[in-house]
Amino acid sequence: MFKLKVLNNDVLKEILKMEDVLKMIEKVYVLKAEGKTELFPMVFHEFNPGVADMDIKSGVLNDVDIFGLKLVSWFGENKNKDLPLLVGTTLLFDSNTGAPLAILNAEHITGMRTGAAGAIGAKYLARKNSSSLLMVGTGHIAQFEIAATLIAMESIDTVRIYDPMHNEKSVEYVKSIEAVLRENFAITRKITFLPVTSLENAVSKSDIIITATPSKEAMIKKEWVKKGTHFSCVGSDMEGKQEIDENIFKDAILVVDDISQAINVGETEMPIKKGIIKKEDVMVEIGDIILGSKKGRTSENDITIFDTTGIAIQDLITSKLALDIAKERNLGITIDL
Amino acid sequence: MFKLKVLNNDVLKEILKMEDVLKMIEKVYVLKAEGKTELFPMVFHEFNPGVADMDIKSGVLNDVDIFGLKLVSWFGENKNKDLPLLVGTTLLFDSNTGAPLAILNAEHITGMRTGAAGAIGAKYLARKNSSSLLMVGTGHIAQFEIAATLIAMESIDTVRIYDPMHNEKSVEYVKSIEAVLRENFAITRKITFLPVTSLENAVSKSDIIITATPSKEAMIKKEWVKKGTHFSCVGSDMEGKQEIDENIFKDAILVVDDISQAINVGETEMPIKKGIIKKEDVMVEIGDIILGSKKGRTSENDITIFDTTGIAIQDLITSKLALDIAKERNLGITIDL
Known part of the structure; x- marks a missing residue:
């Protein structure tokens, strides 16, 4: 059984300050230049060309001890359904054990990063x-x-x-x-x-x-x-x-x-x-x-x-920042998976 | 905000009967033969060859209206850490809207399928x-x-x-x-x-x-x-x-x-x-x-x-079966993401 944090947009908006995200994104660019990150091949699928697609971007941040993925889908017809066209979900894992750490709504983080x-x-x-x-x-x-x-x-x-x-x-x-x-x-x-x-x-x-x-x-x-x-x-x-x-x-x-x-x-x-x-x-x-x-x-x-x-590592490092703050301040719920 | 079901191994063991899983796996093989499924390219990464790796398998079941992924990691050194060597997590999405539906521990489902x-x-x-x-x-x-x-x-x-x-x-x-x-x-x-x-x-x-x-x-x-x-x-x-x-x-x-x-x-x-x-x-x-x-x-x-x-579609159809039963019987917790 693993303990995972669940961080939705409400919690993420409360947690993430642009000043901190700027520092994280600079940091991840430097880690990339130092060869301490890897981007995995992107998975892309069109359910219906021009109407609906999805991609999975993933990677690892060796120095920060995390890996993970962001799945983003785009369904153009959602505009008639009172649903967002773009939907994103991030999963974060511990790169020393493979243990899942958190599931996050990716929307606000994508905007910030x-x-x-x-x-x-x-x-x-x-x-x-x-x-x-x-x-x-x-x-x-x-x-x-x-x-x-x-x-x-x-x-x-x-x-x-x-x-x-x-x-x-x-x-x-x-x-x-x-x-x-x-x-x-x-x-x-x-x-x-x-x-x-x-x-x-x-x-x-x-x-x-x-x-x-x-x-x-x-x-x-x-x-x-x-x-x-x-x-x-x-x-x-x-x-x-x-x-x-x-x-x-x-x-x-x-x-x-x-x-x-x-x-x-x-x-x-x-x-x-x-x-x-x-x-x-x-x-x-x-x-x-x-x-x-x-x-x-x-x-x-x-x-x-x-x-x-x-790039996926921007999402992962921002997600890790959010997770650390959420733990420290006891925000977001914790689930047993 | 999306409502997601969280299904861990305890709930999945309660929910899934092998008789039902057998039916689902037969069904997904038939759907595949009928061209109603797609497997996306697999992502594979070795953190440390022979010591730690992970893969992401994903796909879509058009007839069942779901797509999703299973991320499985293998960390050989977990045996010294009182952690499972293999860790799996599944994310299930609605293939009509892209909305996330459930996060599941993939271990028991992998055994069953x-x-x-x-x-x-x-x-x-x-x-x-x-x-x-x-x-x-x-x-x-x-x-x-x-x-x-x-x-x-x-x-x-x-x-x-x-x-x-x-x-x-x-x-x-x-x-x-x-x-x-x-x-x-x-x-x-x-x-x-x-x-x-x-x-x-x-x-x-x-x-x-x-x-x-x-x-x-x-x-x-x-x-x-x-x-x-x-x-x-x-x-x-x-x-x-x-x-x-x-x-x-x-x-x-x-x-x-x-x-x-x-x-x-x-x-x-x-x-x-x-x-x-x-x-x-x-x-x-x-x-x-x-x-x-x-x-x-x-x-x-x-x-x-x-x-x-x-194949990923086995995990996805079994996860969908578990999700349907969990909803019907009001098992597993629901989170806002």
């Missing part, structure tokens, strides 16, 4: 004095990207919001985001939020651009981009997705979360397929930058790109 | 009047094989027990098995149990032989085997394992649970690698036999072999 990822790209690759952020996309993930980046970079005082599908949504988003950041992330510092009508104009004014949309074609053109801009490309995590002009990659400094995933399913996929860069050009992971073993930005004029596809 | 598999091989391939069973192996799985086969075949009145490592263990096993079968499986009919000292002698006297050992070399020689014998080979489920002489396959009728797994990791692997049979000779799955769409035994003289490697 994805936000942290985009922000860490900005922290290590954007110009240090960056003051303006452009958020492209107003979906569920946007609040996590904005919160994490504001926490990771104190210099930011302006956030522009762009909705690629419905311009008017960015106006609504701007109205509500301050309260969301205060209530969900305890962010109270004075920030100017601006809705964007002209993406071209907003791009040319922004130091940091985070894209988090399901787009399948480039929204941001190369000629709009000013020198020194940093991109954190979050949306592309499946074959065929693209958010920014592949030509931006030509002279940019490219850093990824995982080389193999970036090449196959990340924002990096299209520039390679279209011959702008070569597979061999993709050779720096963010952990190398954090460790200082490889170079990122070299001047104020560089354009930098962080392509983050999302 | 593995016992049922060996027995179903005997039921459909052994001679109808078979009266004697030889059980090779006295590990955890043996009681499930014996129980399921006695339930599936009323004609059996003699069970011989052989322990390939320690001869004296079979004597102890014979002393205790009657009580085990009565208490765990409600089997009360009069059976003669005999410990085996000479495997050669026991093989020559047995109508049905079930092998369930971790052996890596053939224990049973071809010249010992009488005409009409049926083998259910349960132990081989990884590359390099072997329990019976590869030459037995030469003139035998071979039926497997899954062609691809049997060729790669089953008892069928070695006869192919040693050139006794060809990959193309492996073409009948047990579901085809149950359905009647392909032929199994054709005469009383045939030697038949059922190579069962164990």
Whole structure:
């Protein structure tokens, strides 16, 4: 019989602070660069192409003594059933004994770790004095990207919001985001939020651009981009997705979360397929930058790109953080399995 | 928020009757033969070769509206830690919505479905009047094989027990098995149990032989085997394992649970690698036999072999059965995830 913690979204929202998740995601990138993690092959299945699919991502964190998996399913028809389209479940195990440790709802953790990822790209690759952020996309993930980046970079005082599908949504988003950041992330510092009508104009004014949309074609053109801009490309995590002009990659400094995933399913996929860069050009992971073993930005004029596809070990380390806090504070229920 | 059932071994032992599991495993073999199931690629990882590993087997049962996975780990050093060496956890999901339905300890279910598999091989391939069973192996799985086969075949009145490592263990096993079968499986009919000292002698006297050992070399020689014998080979489920002489396959009728797994990791692997049979000779799955769409035994003289490697859909359908019963009888706890 094993004792497992059950951590649902209510408990996880109470437990996880973005400040702590940022530290964990930096840590796991470093562990990866040091060869102390492994990603297992992904399992992907389409129940009905374009209608319903699922994937199982798994891996091990040797230094943290855990392994586990996240199963995420997407059922498009759930929108008619009052159910979430994306459903995620994480199982955490002890890598010294194989004992199951916890079952977690993966939704909130996915938001937190994805936000942290985009922000860490900005922290290590954007110009240090960056003051303006452009958020492209107003979906569920946007609040996590904005919160994490504001926490990771104190210099930011302006956030522009762009909705690629419905311009008017960015106006609504701007109205509500301050309260969301205060209530969900305890962010109270004075920030100017601006809705964007002209993406071209907003791009040319922004130091940091985070894209988090399901787009399948480039929204941001190369000629709009000013020198020194940093991109954190979050949306592309499946074959065929693209958010920014592949030509931006030509002279940019490219850093990824995982080389193999970036090449196959990340924002990096299209520039390679279209011959702008070569597979061999993709050779720096963010952990190398954090460790200082490889170079990122070299001047104020560089354009930098962080392509983050999302890796299982981010979910596992954040889940482990949540488990440790839950145990310490006696939160979440415990089951006998 | 999702409502999940938690089913541990105590509840599962109360819920699952071998008679019902036999029906479910037959059903899932038929569903597989009808193309209504899919097995996803297996994930396998060795933390430390020969010391610790884990695998994730997953799949979908379209007709039963579930998908899911079983993660099984093996940590050899757990024997010094008062922990089970094998630990298994199953997650069950709704294949219409992706909603998680249950988390189950996989240990007892694995025993039940593995016992049922060996027995179903005997039921459909052994001679109808078979009266004697030889059980090779006295590990955890043996009681499930014996129980399921006695339930599936009323004609059996003699069970011989052989322990390939320690001869004296079979004597102890014979002393205790009657009580085990009565208490765990409600089997009360009069059976003669005999410990085996000479495997050669026991093989020559047995109508049905079930092998369930971790052996890596053939224990049973071809010249010992009488005409009409049926083998259910349960132990081989990884590359390099072997329990019976590869030459037995030469003139035998071979039926497997899954062609691809049997060729790669089953008892069928070695006869192919040693050139006794060809990959193309492996073409009948047990579901085809149950359905009647392909032929199994054709005469009383045939030697038949059922190579069962164990497939995820067996675990999933048995888990679904347990979940349905648990809901109906209000057993197991329910968690909010």
